[in-house]
Amino acid sequence: MALRGSLPLMIRGALLRTFSACAALSFAVTGSAQDNPNRPPEHSADWPGLASGTEQADRAASIAEGPELTRGVSVYEMLRQESLLGSALNALKQQRPGTVDAYVISVALDSDPVFAREAREAARVLSRRYGAEGRTLTLAGPDGETDDLPQGSIRALTLALARMAAVMDRDEDVLVLYSTSHGLPAGLAYHYGDTGYGILSPARFKSILDELQIEQRLLILSACYSGVFVPALASDNTAILTASTDNRTSFGCSPENDWTFFGDALINRALRKPQSIEAASREANLAIAGWEAMARVPASLPQISIGSAVADWMTALDAKTPGDATQPVGRPSVDSIQTLLEKARVQRSQRPQRVGR
Secondary structure, three states: OOEOOOOOHHHHHHHHHHHHHHHHOOOOOOOOHHHOOOOOOOOOOOEOOOOOOOOHHHHHHHHHOOOEEEOOOOHHHHHHHHHHHHHHHHOOOOOOOOOOOEEEEEEEOEOOHHHHHHHHHHHHHHHHHOOOOOOEEEEOOOOOOOOOOOOOOHHHHHHHHHHHHHHOOOOOOEEEEEEEOOEEOOEEEEEEOOOEEEEEOHHHHHHHHHHHOOOOEEEEEEOOOHHHHHHHHOOOOEEEEEOOOOOOOOOOOOOOOOOOHHHHHHHOOHHHOOOOHHHHHHHHHHHHHHHHHHHOOOOOOOEEEEOOOOHHHHHHHHOOOOOOOOOOOOOOOHHHHHHHHHHHHHHHHHOOOOOOO
């Protein structure tokens, strides 16, 4: 994807590396997608200017503020999105005194349908695991089959967090957040078709949570470079899992996939089972390492940080986990590797053979 010069050079380069990593594990989409009314918009335009200032340091600082830009959206679509989001926020149940309730948010910050599919199913898995029926909010655009939810954006996520802070008991209840999108060293990339752009930086995310005084939280971030959030968000009462370290890409984000590698391994498989978050993380990391080795790509090195006081509330959440595991759904993310390797094998076999003299 071409990017205009208004973004700091480091960020533009990271975005190019991110999309190149996803493209490396992509394969052609079949069927008449253009005839599907629930097909999400594709990315075709250059990124607009999000940074401000004349010096590189000033521009980087402006990105850390978490800029967001919306352009060219139909007035009727804006009204529809406001209605969907308002209805979803108003439907959240109030906290129950004496009960540790989980409030789940699952958000797709990119219109590529892999993220919408992943966010939708992640909401179901996490809601079931932590008994959060009526206290779960999914922010995701069309996934190719349906378009019935409020879209994910930095603004929508911020409002969702604010509403949850209002209805939960912040001394007792727990925020469980799953975010899936592309990422870069500056933070999570918000990108909806050619109409929505933004960067949620670690500093901005921390300031939102601090302002809302949401301290007990399980944060799961599926994006390239997502390990950059660990130093900013780690605390005694925070458990945070990320798809990669702060200087590595993660994989499986091709639009036609049902899951990213991280989402498939952790959400679709490990967290469906009655095991601790630490055990689920270990299981997922082993699976991801195997898939990456098969694909011959650099290891993403997923991260986990568990605060010293997390056990105080995690024990209550774990007690809600059903004793029976559910089965994975969707096409396994590893299928994209097998397709890619098979295409490469066929291409090699069709090359003319050199004849020695």
